[in-house]
Amino acid sequence: MFAIESEEADAQLVANLFERAASRDLCSPASFEHGFQQVAEMLDDIAIYAPMAFSLMATMMKGARLDEERSSRLSSRLMHGDRLLSLLTSDVPQSRIDSPSSSRSTSVTDCEDSITASPPQNVLIPPMPDSDAYTLVCDATKELFSLLDLRAEAYFTRLPVDYHWCLVDKLVSAAIANEFDAQLVAGLFDRAAARRLCSPASFEGGFAPVIQALDHTVINAPRVFERMAIMLKSARLDEERSVRLASRSKDGDELLSWLCFHVALSSMRSRSSSSRTSSANDAKVSPPHNESSPHMSDSEAYAMVCDNAQELLSLFDLRANTYFTRLPVDHHWCLVDKLVSAAIANESDAQLVAGLFDRAAARRLCSPASFEAGLAPIAQALEHITIGAPNALECIAIMMKGAHIHEDNERCIRLANRSRRGSMLLSLLSA
Numbered sequence: 001m002f003a004i005e006s007e008e009a010d011a012q013l014v015a016n017l018f019e020r021a022a023s024r025d026l027c028s029p030a031s032f033e034h035g036f037q038q039v040a041e042m043l044d045d046i047a048i049y050a051p052m053a054f055s056l057m058a059t060m061m062k063g064a065r066l067d068e069e070r071s072s073r074l075s076s077r078l079m080h081g082d083r084l085l086s087l088l089t090s091d092v093p094q095s096r097i098d099s100p101s102s103s104r105s106t107s108v109t110d111c112e113d114s115i116t117a118s119p120p121q122n123v124l125i126p127p128m129p130d131s132d133a134y135t136l137v138c139d140a141t142k143e144l145f146s147l148l149d150l151r152a153e154a155y156f157t158r159l160p161v162d163y164h165w166c167l168v169d170k171l172v173s174a175a176i177a178n179e180f181d182a183q184l185v186a187g188l189f190d191r192a193a194a195r196r197l198c199s200p201a202s203f204e205g206g207f208a209p210v211i212q213a214l215d216h217t218v219i220n221a222p223r224v225f226e227r228m229a230i231m232l233k234s235a236r237l238d239e240e241r242s243v244r245l246a247s248r249s250k251d252g253d254e255l256l257s258w259l260c261f262h263v264a265l266s267s268m269r270s271r272s273s274s275s276r277t278s279s280a281n282d283a284k285v286s287p288p289h290n291e292s293s294p295h296m297s298d299s300e301a302y303a304m305v306c307d308n309a310q311e312l313l314s315l316f317d318l319r320a321n322t323y324f325t326r327l328p329v330d331h332h333w334c335l336v337d338k339l340v341s342a343a344i345a346n347e348s349d350a351q352l353v354a355g356l357f358d359r360a361a362a363r364r365l366c367s368p369a370s371f372e373a374g375l376a377p378i379a380q381a382l383e384h385i386t387i388g389a390p391n392a393l394e395c396i397a398i399m400m401k402g403a404h405i406h407e408d409n410e411r412c413i414r415l416a417n418r419s420r421r422g423s424m425l426l427s428l429l430s431a
Contacts, residue, residue, distance in 0.1 A: 152192045319356060
């Protein structure tokens with residue numbers, strides 16, 4: 001149980017694994033208890049060097065869903081067993097996706113509630129040499145940009161091709177209510193499309209049911225067309241498929257306008273009008289079929305789809321907590337600077353960083369001053385960066401919005417004043 005000496009994010013990942021194993025009876029309570037026993041006996045000693053050991057142990061034990069009797073037996077093996085029991089009886093946070101029928105409709109409320117969360121206790125972080133801090137920064141940056149590559153590969157290759165459309169449908173449905181979740185899913189789709197891990201037909205089959213319901217969804221979430229366009233663009237669908245999908249909504253023209261194709265928009269709208277008539281009676285886009293795909297029952301495939309969606313949409317929460325809490329506060333600006341520098345030329349990467357910044361800002365893991373200090377060097381160099389990366393202004397605006405800098409007019413102006421293109425940047429931030 002290496003997570004006990006590691007960090008909260010690792011312990012939470014282990015807890016999630018245990019929770020799924022327990023809920024599906026893949027591991028018995030006796031086996032869980034036996035596995036925890038040895039660590040429990042050493043926990044008092046471990047806590048000397050890892051102050052959060054009791055909290056991390058409790059997190060993993062909660063995931064294993066041990067009953068009161070087994071929890072008490074394990075706690076009795078510790079000198080400070082009452083402390084562990086106290087942590088075990090505290091409230092357990094709800095999963096982001098608790099059942100196949102749940103959705104992210106409450107994500108905006110969750111985000112608002114998280115803003116009131118207590119800031120991290122950085123006083124426990126020991127002094128760190130600049131070289132060690134910079135190593136952490138570089139490792140975090142490298143890991144963040146590899147996360148979606150690894151998950152795109154895992155999610156689509158281990159799931160039979162016949163069910164790819166179902167994964168697309170689940171992710172789009174879960175992310176449509178939150179801008180940064182939509183950007184995260186878009187990043188995954190971008191990788192999957194670039195590596196041909198998911199076919200255009202599967203993407204179309206997954207988008208179709210959600211787009212068909214947009215006319216109702218927009219009542220409670222006015223920006224759904226913009227978020228849908230973010231995900232749809234990243235799937236790299238051709239004009240014909242995009243127009244066909246847009247025709248499933250009464251407001252398909254609005255969706256097409258957000259997509260911003262390089263072809264004439266008027267031409268696309270005329271095609272949309274004719275396509276709407278021909279496809280109005282279509283019940284569903286048929287997903288592709290692959291005879292060589294391994295067999296998997298519908299229930300197994302759907303369980304895998306739900307697990308993948310839950311894991312993906314928890315990435316920002318876990319990584320934001322990991323990256324900023326293990327790094328001394330004085331070096332937070334350096335992590336911001338490194339991430340912004342790495343993502344300044346690629347919109348997909350910028351969206352990924354923006355999502356991370358959004359969680360860090362909402363949970364007060366990184367201060368506005370640190371965000372501003374980390375963004376300042378790039379803002380100052382924008383005029384030169386845009387020579388080789390024409391979309392740099394759009395990318396930095398995406399990341400500044402993720403850090404909630406656009407909500408602080410004074411900081412926005414200070415950063416914009418560092419560049420001759422500051423007026424354009426302010427215009428993008430106000431959009």
